[in-house]
Amino acid sequence: MEDEIEPRIIAFLCQWCGYQGADMAGTSRLKYPPSIVSIQVPCSGRIKMAHVLEALTKSEGVLIAGCHVPNDCHYVSGNFKCLKRVTLLKKLLEQMGVDPARVRLEWISATEGKKFARVVRGFTHELEELGPLNLDHTNPNDSNGLLGVNEK
Amino acid sequence: MESSLTKKKEKIGVFVCHCGRNIAATVDAKRVVEEILKHTAVVHAEDYDYVCSDPGQELIETAIKEKRLTGVVVAACSPSLHETTFRETVKRANLNIYKCEIANIREQDSWVHEDKEKATEKAIKLTKSAVEKVIRNEALSPVKVGLYKKALVIGGGIAGIRAALDIADAGFPVVLVEKKPTIGGRMAQLAETFPTLDCASCILTPLMSAVAHHPNIKLLTLSEIMDVEGYVGNFHVRIKKHPRYVEPDKCNLCNECVDICPVAVPSEFDEGLSLRKAIYIPFPQAVPSSYLIDIDACLGTSPLICGKCAEPEVCGPEAVNFDDQEEIIEEDVGVIIVATGYELYNPTNLGEYGADVYPDIITSLQFERLLSPSGPTEGIPKRPSDEKIPKKIAFIHCAGSRDERHQPYCSHICCTYSAKHALIFKELVPDAEIHSFYIDIRAVGKNYEDFIRRVQEETGIHYTRGKVSRIYEQNGKVKIFGVDTLLDKRIELEVDMAVLALAMVPSPAIQDLASKMRIQIDGNNFLQELHPKLHPVESATSGIFLAGAAQSPKDIQDTVAQASASASKALGILTQEKISHIPTVATVDEDHCSGCNLCISICPYGAIKLVDEIAHVEEVLCEGCGACVSTCPSGAIDLRNHTDEQVGVMLKALAGEI
Ligand code: FES
Numbered sequence: 029m030e031d032e033i034e035p036r037i038i039a040f041l042c043q044w045c046g047y048q049g050a051d052m053a054g055t056s057r058l059k060y061p062p063s064i065v066s067i068q069v070p071c072s073g074r075i076k077m078a079h080v081l082e083a084l085t086k087s088e089g090v091l092i093a094g095c096h097v098p099n100d101c102h103y104v105s106g107n108f109k110c111l112k113r114v115t116l117l118k119k120l121l122e123q124m125g126v127d128p129a130r131v132r133l134e135w136i137s138a139t140e141g142k143k144f145a146r147v148v149r150g151f152t153h154e155l156e157e158l159g160p161l162n163l164d165h166t167n168p169n170d171s172n173g174l175l176g177v178n179e180k
Numbered sequence: 181m182e183s184s185l186t187k188k189k190e191k192i193g194v195f196v197c198h199c200g201r202n203i204a205a206t207v208d209a210k211r212v213v214e215e216i217l218k219h220t221a222v223v224h225a226e227d228y229d230y231v232c233s234d235p236g237q238e239l240i241e242t243a244i245k246e247k248r249l250t251g252v253v254v255a256a257c258s259p260s261l262h263e264t265t266f267r268e269t270v271k272r273a274n275l276n277i278y279k280c281e282i283a284n285i286r287e288q289d290s291w292v293h294e295d296k297e298k299a300t301e302k303a304i305k306l307t308k309s310a311v312e313k314v315i316r317n318e319a320l321s322p323v324k325v326g327l328y329k330k331a332l333v334i335g336g337g338i339a340g341i342r343a344a345l346d347i348a349d350a351g352f353p354v355v356l357v358e359k360k361p362t363i364g365g366r367m368a369q370l371a372e373t374f375p376t377l378d379c380a381s382c383i384l385t386p387l388m389s390a391v392a393h394h395p396n397i398k399l400l401t402l403s404e405i406m407d408v409e410g411y412v413g414n415f416h417v418r419i420k421k422h423p424r425y426v427e428p429d430k431c432n433l434c435n436e437c438v439d440i441c442p443v444a445v446p447s448e449f450d451e452g453l454s455l456r457k458a459i460y461i462p463f464p465q466a467v468p469s470s471y472l473i474d475i476d477a478c479l480g481t482s483p484l485i486c487g488k489c490a491e492p493e494v495c496g497p498e499a500v501n502f503d504d505q506e507e508i509i510e511e512d513v514g515v516i517i518v519a520t521g522y523e524l525y526n527p528t529n530l531g532e533y534g535a536d537v538y539p540d541i542i543t544s545l546q547f548e549r550l551l552s553p554s555g556p557t558e559g560i561p562k563r564p565s566d567e568k569i570p571k572k573i574a575f576i577h578c579a580g581s582r583d584e585r586h587q588p589y590c591s592h593i594c595c596t597y598s599a600k601h602a603l604i605f606k607e608l609v610p611d612a613e614i615h616s617f618y619i620d621i622r623a624v625g626k627n628y629e630d631f632i633r634r635v636q637e638e639t640g641i642h643y644t645r646g647k648v649s650r651i652y653e654q655n656g657k658v659k660i661f662g663v664d665t666l667l668d669k670r671i672e673l674e675v676d677m678a679v680l681a682l683a684m685v686p687s688p689a690i691q692d693l694a695s696k697m698r699i700q701i702d703g704n705n706f707l708q709e710l711h712p713k714l715h716p717v718e719s720a721t722s723g724i725f726l727a728g729a730a731q732s733p734k735d736i737q738d739t740v741a742q743a744s745a746s747a748s749k750a751l752g753i754l755t756q757e758k759i760s761h762i763p764t765v766a767t768v769d770e771d772h773c774s775g776c777n778l779c780i781s782i783c784p785y786g787a788i789k790l791v792d793e794i795a796h797v798e799e800v801l802c803e804g805c806g807a808c809v810s811t812c813p814s815g816a817i818d819l820r821n822h823t824d825e826q827v828g829v830m831l832k833a834l835a836g837e838i
Contacts, residue, residue: 038834051258054287062298065305065834066288068259070764070822074806079827086835102711103805104700104720104784113810145292 034063035088035155037148040080042072044102045137046093052141060148064091072133073106077117080131085163088155089130093144096135107135127158190315193224193249194307195240197231197256199286206290208300212255215304219838221315223247232262237269244273251275251314255283255307276319278764278821283310309833316829317821322760323799327413327514329754332357334405334693337365338736339519339728339743341387346747348396352754355511356391357419358401359689362466364388365521369449369545371552371559373736374600375631381465381554388467400509401468404689408697411801412723413514413759423504426459428470430499433461437471437489437500445477447556451546453564454556459489459500463554470499515723515750516697518707519743520690522729525580525587525683533579533680538653539565540677544597547679551604561608563677566656570676574615574660575601576648580683582619587683589704592733594681596623599635601679606639614641615673617648617662625735646671651678684733698786699724707731717746720784722803725749764820765802766809768795772816779808779817
């Protein structure tokens with residue numbers, strides 16, 4: 029991947045906070061790179077780590093934005109559930125030779141448009157440093173398509 | 181993945197909005213239309229200036245009818261703005277509202293990007309992703325359930341009273357459950373209320389009496405919640421009513437029984453500063469207006485031992501009934517308001533302040549009783565040890581509040597009520613010298629700051645900023661040690677009496693009650709609201725609302741406001757004929773469920789239970805958060821219209837693979 033190509037980010041945004049924060053960035057006309065695309069999820073606790081891995085095969089990094097801990101999740105504790113899963117996933121990524129920084133979990137409230145834009149810019153920058161991630165997802169014997177992957 | 185596609189040919193229409201120049205300046209709408217038309221399921225696509233306008237909506241309706249569309253995607257502004265609008269549009273053309281999806285190409289695209297080429301590419305991906313999703317959306321209708329048009333209010337303090345009256349006045353029956361023998365709660369114990377110095381009883385007792393006489397209110401005192409089952413609209417509650425041993429309908433408050441009763445124990449109402457009999461009324465204005473027997477203190481029913489109060493010459497109306505039994509009462513209600521109030525932090529935990537050891541180091545509620553004209557000293561503030569009127573007193577703020585060793589939070593009302601105490605005391609004892617030790621003066625409330633100033637001017641109160649480290653009583657004098665943190669010097673002060681402004685803590689029974697109702701407790705054991713701004717009086721369980729100091733320390737104003745807010749939320753449910761519930765809930769694939777229980781433990785709403793070893797979702801309880809979906813190790817649970825299949829295919833579309 030050439031240098032000038034922006035790293036692709038797939039974002040999972042919880043409908044109550046992360047997604048609304050992203051909307052707020054728009055309402056405030058803040059700018060960030062267009063290489064991010066997002067999926068709205070009901071709550072960060074809905075996000076399957078298998079989907080995050082899947083998204084990593086199609087991008088350079090995955091952003092998850094949910095409601096602030098401890099109490100802002102609209103479904104009591106989905107944010108904590110997500111936090112635990114992401115912590116585990118990062119360990120797994122490390123073992124697979126993928127930099128865990130490629131998955132980023134942020135708490136972004138509906139009013140934090142600035143934070144959303146800042147996070148996307150910062151994450152893009154970080155992923156530029158990390159370079160492209162070409163996870164081979166096509167090996168039929170490897171259902172995750174990720175085992176033994178080395179970024180370099 | 182293709183399975184749902186092959187079932188029936190989906191015909192999707194896509195409408196790309198220019199939003200004037202808001203979208204069109206950065207996104208090439210014509211290209212989006214061109215590209216999306218290449219999708220096999222898309223049979224119609226067009227762009228328009230303002231799709232949300234009347235003619236815009238008309239385009240959608242016409243296309244649905246003429247092209248027999250099975251789904252619609254509107255690529256426009258955020259779904260937060262017009263999802264409802266467009267859902268209504270498709271509904272008018274007889275399409276299910278869930279067969280309409282929004283691609284957010286404004287807030288999350290045209291407004292945040294500058295490169296037209298890239299923003300257009302992104303708009304195409306977002307639109308495709310929405311097309312893939314809507315193809316797989318099920319046509320759903322809200323789940324409709326009937327409801328019991330009755331409310332349960334737990335707690336008969338000012339919060340519970342206000343909420344019960346509001347609901348009852350609106351014409352709905354209310355069951356008001358109170359653990360103590362009377363309603364009135366903490367407010368009944370207060371002498372006067374800040375900042376207006378109204379007499380607390382003058383405000384409260386008419387409301388208590390309104391409860392007693394309200395045709396829509398069923399009052400159950402000496403009663404506790406045993407268990408709560410069900411869900412919004414359909415709660416089944418079991419209540420244990422303890423025996424009173426005096427029949428309120430017959431009792432005429434003649435006082436003969438009290439006179440003859442030989443047993444005296446400390447009065448709860450007077451915070452232990454006076455004695456009451458084993459047969460008693462907590463205070464004269466108590467509701468229900470009747471005596472009761474404290475059976476633990478009572479000598480016994482046998483005429484050989486006592487039983488004097490039950491004798492016909494004592495109790496003419498034969499109201500005393502030693503055969504009174506515990507009763508289990510069952511109620512079906514649609515909504516519940518929890519207003520269980522607060523207690524003072526146990527002063528025994530503050531050993532250095534000596535409140536449990538020395539008679540003249542007292543709690544703020546005890547002082548309140550001493551100031552009350554109906555209190556143990558008839559409103560003449562006498563100190564408990566020798567009944568002398570203290571001339572020099574000290575108030576210790578934050579006794580147990582804002583203290584990591586005790587309660588980390590601010591109890592919110594102590595600064596202001598201590599000032600109130602100072603003012604009333606000064607009126608009663610004009611030559612008094614008053615000291616107050618504080619961390620910060622937090623008089624947050626309408627007119628409270630003015631009130632503090634007034635107290636300072638009228639009482640000459642000496643405010644010392646600092647923390648008191650030790651208090652004890654010696655030779656009839658209360659000695660106070662601490663530091664003045666403004667002057668940075670040690671303090672030693674001798675007074676006649678010290679009053680501890682103890683932290684407000686939630687009623688200890690709340691933990692148990694909360695778990696029975698599946699509502700949350702916060703880190704300080706107060707009830708947790710669903711959301712501080714969006715749902716400040718709702719609990720996590722739909723249909724259960726919170727009011728008063730059980731939710732956080734608060735003053736009477738805020739308590740009453742919250743109680744009315746809760747009542748109006750409750751009425752919002754009670755006034756409906758049926759309640760609708762979102763249909764986008766979890767579903768179980770029974771063939772794949774292994775009955776492992778993981779989903780049951782993770783569901784915050786108790787919406788899943790095992791039926792014949794298979795997980796079963798109670799749809800009306802499910803809020804559709806999807807936590808169970810991402811937990812199920814067998815992939816046996818999915819979320820309607822946000823299925824794993826949908827997420828997978830949306831990812832593909834977003835990556836440009838479709
Ligand atoms: S609703 Fe936003 S994280 Fe749960």
